[in-house]
Amino acid sequence: MADFFYFENISYHLGAAGRRVTVSASLAEGGVLLIKGPSGAGKTTLLKILARLQECDSGQVFFKGENWLTIPVQLWRAMISCNSQKPAVFNGTVLDNLRRPFSLKIRKEAFNLSEAEKGLLELLLSREILGQEARTLSGGEAARVALLRSVLLNPDILLLDEPAASLDDKSGSAVRDFLYHWVRQRPGRGIIMVSHQHDCNDLPGTKVLDLGVQQRGVN
Amino acid sequence: MDVGVIPISNFQLGLSVVLVLITGLISAALKLELLKPLIWGTVRTFVQLTLIGYALTLIFQVNNLALIIIIVTLMCLIASRTASQRTPNAGRGPLLLGFVSLWVSTFLVGSIVVVLVISPQPWYSARIVIPIFGMILGNSMNGIALSLDRLFSEVKSRILEIEALLSFGATPWEAVRDCVKEALRAGMTPTINSLMVVGLVSLPGMMTGQILGGADPQQAVRYQIVVMLMIAAAVAIGCLLLILMSYKRLFTKTDAISPAVFTADGNKR
Numbered sequence: 223m224a225d226f227f228y229f230e231n232i233s234y235h236l237g238a239a240g241r242r243v244t245v246s247a248s249l250a251e252g253g254v255l256l257i258k259g260p261s262g263a264g265k266t267t268l269l270k271i272l273a274r275l276q277e278c279d280s281g282q283v284f285f286k287g288e289n290w291l292t293i294p295v296q297l298w299r300a301m302i303s304c305n306s307q308k309p310a311v312f313n314g315t316v317l318d319n320l321r322r323p324f325s326l327k328i329r330k331e332a333f334n335l336s337e338a339e340k341g342l343l344e345l346l347l348s349r350e351i352l353g354q355e356a357r358t359l360s361g362g363e364a365a366r367v368a369l370l371r372s373v374l375l376n377p378d379i380l381l382l383d384e385p386a387a388s389l390d391d392k393s394g395s396a397v398r399d400f401l402y403h404w405v406r407q408r409p410g411r412g413i414i415m416v417s418h419q420h421d422c423n424d425l426p427g428t429k430v431l432d433l434g435v436q437q438r439g440v441n
Numbered sequence: 442m443d444v445g446v447i448p449i450s451n452f453q454l455g456l457s458v459v460l461v462l463i464t465g466l467i468s469a470a471l472k473l474e475l476l477k478p479l480i481w482g483t484v485r486t487f488v489q490l491t492l493i494g495y496a497l498t499l500i501f502q503v504n505n506l507a508l509i510i511i512i513v514t515l516m517c518l519i520a521s522r523t524a525s526q527r528t529p530n531a532g533r534g535p536l537l538l539g540f541v542s543l544w545v546s547t548f549l550v551g552s553i554v555v556v557l558v559i560s561p562q563p564w565y566s567a568r569i570v571i572p573i574f575g576m577i578l579g580n581s582m583n584g585i586a587l588s589l590d591r592l593f594s595e596v597k598s599r600i601l602e603i604e605a606l607l608s609f610g611a612t613p614w615e616a617v618r619d620c621v622k623e624a625l626r627a628g629m630t631p632t633i634n635s636l637m638v639v640g641l642v643s644l645p646g647m648m649t650g651q652i653l654g655g656a657d658p659q660q661a662v663r664y665q666i667v668v669m670l671m672i673a674a675a676v677a678i679g680c681l682l683l684i685l686m687s688y689k690r691l692f693t694k695t696d697a698i699s700p701a702v703f704t705a706d707g708n709k710r
Contacts, residue, residue, distance in 0.1 A: 273608055274695060274697065275604060275607060275608060275697050275698070276697055276700075277693060277695060277697060295695055295696050296610045296611070296612060296696070297610065299607060299608050299609070299610050300609065300610030303608055303609070304608040305608070306601065306604060306605065306608075308601060309601075310601040310602045310604065310605030310606075311601075311602075312602055322606075322609075323606070323609035323610075323611075326606070326609055326610060326611050326615055327612065327615065328609075328610040328611070329609075329610070368605075372608075375609060375610075
């Protein structure tokens, strides 16, 4: 299924040192693409480029056969949704934070509270957290709330930057189960994930793109 | 009761130098090293104000509409230069945008005040137009500098939130709306505060000047009310225009956050 999501010769340079990275890879429907490499290899930058939050020098991305430049950028970002490693926290409660994206013009659907509550439980967070001031959350809690917020927006592809980085083993594996369930729950979904950890390899259908070893990437 | 200005003769004006001597003695006694700037400042005050006095006399006599427009435009240019130097967070402030927003807000509000409220004969009477437009400019200059600086500092501190909103599919405007709100508040708060305390804490310079000039205090107060309200309106319009024209500079052509915003505070890219 090479035509679900793939990128060809995405080329960008890193920082002032100007090291150039050129990569190609593909993601199958229902699959996971794992981006690996040492710090400073350009993993986060690649995610941002794929989400069109940053510009690359050259290269193309295709989703369901469509070139990324033919799709309005706001729509692209809603479909290919990037979740940063450091969670963005808005003023207000956790509930306010989960609702925030639904105030945007591009969102036609309404916020679904029961879906949010279900997600919280799966991520080992209690229902009561909804009333808590989001700024008072711990790092691990904020990361899971931000992940849930992205998932509730129902993107086609989730771009995740070390989603388990600030989590203990137990909640880390809850997040992995949650993501694995999410990507298989409906057709037309996929995950591209930056991760230092090897434990995501055990997810079926996982491909690895190593930015440290080879610059041409996997096919 | 006597009405009219009590004139200050050259001799009397010279006496005011006594005040400089007092300031100079304090500076010398305490070794503040302010003597040179003090003397230079005094000389400049005399020269600049004397020249502007002659210039105003001339301008009032000629009273030509085109000349007035040129002078006010020149004032806008100087004000926007000053404003753009007061925005450390906005980098080298956008001079042209500052000028345009100052010019539009000053001419809009100033014309309303001069034509509709004061209505002198002729309506572009330089004696009215130049002081009124000058007062508007002096205040909106500070307002737009404050709000532009605030916009950039807010965006820098909320960069994660803005990027998150963009990745939810927000337009640039939606992504910075909270920052815009803060920026406009910052620009308008001093003006609104001055509406609260005027007459209680401060007697405004214009009103004081009119009273010294022999005007009826009740008339002076009426003028002051008009001036306060027009300044508030001009600051609001000026800030809004500048922010609306400036926020796009924070984004690239493809609605991503401009790399310049990241590098400005060394954020991880």
